[in-house]
Amino acid sequence: MLDNTASNLRQYLNALRADGFGGDIAEDEAARLVGATDNSIYHIAPQAILFPRNAADVALAATLADRFCIALTARGGGTGTNGQSLNDGVVLDMSRHMTGILTLDTDAGTVTVESGVVLDQLNAFLRPHGFFFAPTVSTSSRATVGGMFATDASGKGSRIYGRMSDHVLAADLVLANGRGASVTTQGTSDKELERIGRAIRNDLNTHAREIARRFPVMNRGLTGYNLDEARADAGDLNYIKLLAGSEGTLALSTHLTLRITPIPKTRALTVLAYDNCIAALDHVPFLATAEPSAIEFLDDRILALAAASPMWSEVESVLGRIGEAGGFLFVEFTGDTEDEVRAGQDRLARVLEKNHVIPTAQITTAAPAEMSALWEMRKRSVGLLAAVETSRIGLPFVEDAAVPPENLSAFVAEFGQLLDARGLTYGMFGHADVGCVHVRPMLNMRDPADRDQIRPISDAVSALCRKHGGLIWGEHGKGMRGEYVETYVGPDLYAVMRRIKAAFDPDNRLNPGKLVTAAGSDLTVMKLDAVPMRGARDAQIDETVHADFDRAIACNGNGACHNWAPEDPMCPSYKATHDKVQAPKGRASLFREWARLRSTGEDAAPVEEALKDSLDTCLSCKSCTGQCPVRVDIPAMKSAFLHEYFKSRTRPARDHVLRHMEGLSLALRKLPRLANLLAGNPLTRAVLNRGFGLVDIPRYAALCAEQAVQDADGRLVYPHAPPPNWGERPVLLMLDSFTGAFDTKVIAQSAALLGRLGFTVWAIPPLANGKARQVRGMMDAFAAQRDRSAALLSRLGADDLPLISLEPAVTNLLNKDYDLGLRTVLPLDRFLSDNLHILPRLPADEAARYTLFLHCTEKTADPATPRRWQAVFRHFGLTLDIASTGCCGMAGLFGHEAEHRAMSSQLFDLSWREPLEAAGSGALATGFSCRSQAGRFGGAKPAHPCAALLARLEP
Incomplete structure (x- = not known):
């Protein structure tokens, strides 16, 4: 029996520390709140989260869990769309420390990694050697290979590359009792596992005919114990196939040996546009005969959302020419030579000539940058459907259904009719060549009526999948949908699965309540509409509070902010700490809980302090604003939070300095020698450091900003006295308080450059912008400064002049947070490129x-x-x-x-x-x-x- 009491948990955690657990242990409210969600509609807070450093830590955690009757649930990137890694026991998060790439054998084409390695991290390591790991998932920037193994993941290109289980050669495991074991595709040398394997193999042999009858012959076959593939050709048990897709219910993987694939040396992508989605999907079986490496699909809603996002500039040069359409197919050919790719395109051309279905337009590109941008847009489809700023957003609870490709268009047509009858809109995208199209109904989970639709829609889609010979889960695992397992496999095979669970985990210690429960136990599988839903908690948030923090509430948990790559801007504080509490998703979770507690009148103080601590490491860099698919703007909400937080608290002394520092800097810049003497002497530095926590204050520029403009033959203009004649080809430099006080050389160079290019250069003296006040949540003071500066600008009367800003942070501030009417402040690069x-x-x-x-x-x-x-x-x-x-x-x-x-x-x-x-x-x-x-x-x-x-x- 599991023992979830607080006292038992305390004994377990104390024993872990005493016995030398080397990883991190988090049991605070913030960590538990952040660990309560993934990319699904659910909210289940774990009792604690463990971050093991190595396999020994995992084994110790499992050994003691067995002793104290604690439930363990493994977690990787936390990107599951159906709550696969959500549970109320103890979570083992492998993604923080177990990220080692251990051995590479290019001759054998294998690599061995720890389970917390991120897919993009692995591919970045393999790329210089000419290899990649073939299973491709849209969450590759944060999905871990251990998590991919747990769901038997697949994605783009699976028609030729298969699923995760086709690329795993060996796995090191920790069993439910804490014992270590190793398995390969050939078997195991572990005596206890071999005994278990013989019993399972005999069971599978007995039910071979029923397995063949129940399991559909399709690329996206049933995952979760993979009964149809677990028997090797020689009759032995294929442990890899058995474990892949088991969602951590049978064992915990610590190391995986993977088969790697040579990178295709060349590729080309054809985009086909159609009148509507059904026409596009009707064409797929014919196009597949051309043997492309992938046929991906997206609908007009995805394209419209992409067109409204920052990413559109990356793909507009390609898709902007394709015109209005209702559905799109991306058909890719890859090969080691251009002749191979050209041959594929020739095959495609011959298929198109037969006019089975006539596209409205087609575009082909072999430009790496264009193809990369198009595939990146396709990868971001998930987030785009949650980025709509309406009460209803696209949700993933039935989004990975798969049917044989020849049945796909009929299936999607009926799926659409099902949702249309309920008055729901939806977006579609996915892997059309293998019959897996993601359909995300738009629902408002704060509305009880919409939450009540989860059950009937899920039931109807499950029945529709069976009608068309497919499955409700074609890619993203089962999670809370495990209740449908028996419906698909039948009672006999369901009993087999329960016996397999009992053989590995008789006490339901591992991810209990998922997929199946152990034979002989009375634990039941979780029901998809009986699990706590995030929307029900969000519904408690007062509408006035909701308005200020709506982007946090809109966070769908896709985890794009957990990006692995150091060269990716989002999110720096997460990259430095690998603490998900200090990422936009974590902060959004704390924001929504803080807003909920304030709305219900409960004690919000602990969460409020946790949120404050998390926000203290936020750089306010705004990268999340541009890169988050849902546009979760943490810096803006941080400012609003600090504004509220300090209404009832004394601000730190540093804030009072920062409130006036910009104005003081603009005054001192005119006396640079004195200012540098005052600010740069050891006594002042010590006072600023020890008294106000400020370090490395920049030195004032010796050249005054106004003089810099004049030395470059530019002209100064003041708001109270605009010139009667602006001259020929005039431009107005919007000097800011940063370059205007500390880096005036840039002003001189920019003015001189524009002058040399034939423009009449005007410049307004450095203007206060209030950025520091905004960042520190002094919103009244910021608004006052913003209104003063905006009023000064309006008095210039330079309505037809290009306004140019030299500092990116200020450019963004003026365009996003100032009311400049229809005016846009241009960065220098945009002005120059527009006038080339x-x-x-x-x-x-x-x-x-x-x-x-x-x-x-x-x-x-x-x-x-x-x-x-x-x-x-x-x-x-x-x-x-x-x-x-x-x-x-x-x-x-x-x-x-x-x-x-x-x-x-x-x-x-x-x-x-x-x-x-x-x-x-x-x-x-x-x-x-x-x-x-x-x-x-x-x-x-x-x-x-x-x-x-x-x-x-x-x-």
């Missing part, structure tokens, strides 16, 4: 090569930024490479806060140090904070890109 047609083109200078380091805010808010800078440099004969980096670690205030200096340095080392050193004197950086950080920790301050352009124009 009137600017002189210069011949290529082969010796002039630069590397640009972009501010994380601009490249996530506007992904077209790097292409624009490259186009501008190319126009002037220069070569510009784009450094692949995450956040530099400064992010304005964060890097100057004493308690965050170590993390700031860690983030710089994580993705900036090496590429900056490699770039040498050719390094350029757009952000003031980035240039400051590079000077602080990298020893060299990069120039702004305008400096390189100006140098090119100089005689």
Whole structure:
């Protein structure tokens, strides 16, 4: 019997510590809240979360769990769409520490990894060796291989590459009693497991005919004990096939030996557009005869959502030409030679010539950047359907149904009719070539009536799948849908599965209540509408509170913020800590609970303090705002939270300094020598550090901003006295308080550059923007500053002038948080690229090569930024490479806060140090904070890109 009492849990955790558990143990409210959700509609808080460092920790956790009757549930990336890793016992999270890639054998084509290795991490390691791991999932930036094994994952390309279980050669396991064992596709040398295996094999042999009758012959066959494939050809038990898809209910995997695949050397992608979804899916069986590596599908709703998101700039050059359509197929061919790919395209052309179904348009590309952007859009389909800013969003509870491809269009048509009859809209995407199309009904889970639709829709879709020879789970595992297992396999095979569970885990210790329960036990399988739902908790949130924190409540748990890659901007505090409480998803979970408790009148203080602690490590870099598929804007909500938090508390002394620092800086900048003497002497630095927690305050520029403009033959303009004549081709530089006080060389260079290009350059003296006040939640003071500055701008009367900002963080602030009417403040790269047609083109200078380091805010808010800078440099004969980096670690205030200096340095080392050193004197950086950080920790301050352009124009 399981013992979930608090006293028993305390004894278990104490025993873990006493016996040398080397990982982390989290039992605080914040960690439990964050661990209560995945990418599903459910909310089940674990009692504690363990983060083992190695297999010995996993074995100890299981051994003691057996002794204390504690339930254990393994968790990887936490991206499950049906609550696969949610349970109310103790969670074993493998993703924090068990991330080692141990051995690679390219001759054998194998790699051995720990179970917490992320798929993108593995492929980044394999790429230089010419290999990749073939199972491809859309959550590859955070999905762990252990989690993929637990669900027998598959994705794009599975028609030729198969499922996860087709690529696992061996696994090291920890059994329910804590004992270690190893298995391979050939069997096991473990005597106890071999005894269990013989009994299971005999059971499977006895029921071979029923297995053949019940299991459909299709790529996305039944997962969860894989009874049809668990018997090897020789009659032995294939433990890998048995365990794959078992969702951690039979054993815990610690190491996996994987088969790796050579990377195809060339590929091409054809996009086909159709009048509607059904026409597109009707065409799939015919297109499959051309033997492409993948046929992926998305509908017009996905495309419309993508067009409204920052990613559209990446794909507009391709899809923008394809016109209106109701459904799209992405048909990819891969090969080791161009001739192979061309032959595939020829086969496709011959199929299209037969006019089985006529596309409305088609586009083919072999450009790597275009193909990458198109596939990235397809990967983000999941998040896009949750990004709609309405009360109803796309939900995944029936989204991975699969049927034989020849039945797909009929199945989807009836699926659509089912949802239409309920008045629901939906979006569709998926793997059409293997009959798996993800359909996400739009529901508002805060509405009881919509929550009540989960059961009847699930039942109806399950029945519809059986009608068309398929399954309600074709890709994402069963999770809470385990109650349908018996319906699909029948009572005899269900009894077999229960006996298998009993053989491995007789006490239901591992992920209890999922898939099946052990024969002889009275535990029942979880019911999909009896498990606590996140929406029911959200329904308790007051509407006024909901309005301020709606993006947190909209978080669907897709986990994009748990991105593995150091060079990806989102989320820096998570990358530094690997603590999911300190990621946007974790903060969103705390926001929604804080809002709920405040709404119900319960004690919100513990959660409030946990939220405050989590937000203290948020850099307010805005990367989540641009990169999160649901657009969870943590910095904006952080400001709103701090505004509320300090209504009843005394602000720290540092906040009072920051409230006035911008105004003080704009005054002191006119006396730079005195200001640097006052701010830079040891006594002042000590006071700022020990008294206010501020470090490394930048030095004031010796050249005054106004003088910098005039030295470049620019002109100054003041709001109270706009000129009667702005001159020919006028532009207005919006000088900010950062470059205007500390980096005026950039102002001089930008003004000179624009002047050389034939523009009449005007500049308004550095203007306060209130950024620090906003970040620290001084919203009244920020609003006052914003209104003053906006009023000054309006008095200029320069309605037709291009407004140009030189600092990315300020550009974003002015466009997003200021009310400038229809005006848009342009970054310099956008202004220049928009005007290339009137600017002189210069011949290529082969010796002039630069590397640009972009501010994380601009490249996530506007992904077209790097292409624009490259186009501008190319126009002037220069070569510009784009450094692949995450956040530099400064992010304005964060890097100057004493308690965050170590993390700031860690983030710089994580993705900036090496590429900056490699770039040498050719390094350029757009952000003031980035240039400051590079000077602080990298020893060299990069120039702004305008400096390189100006140098090119100089005689």
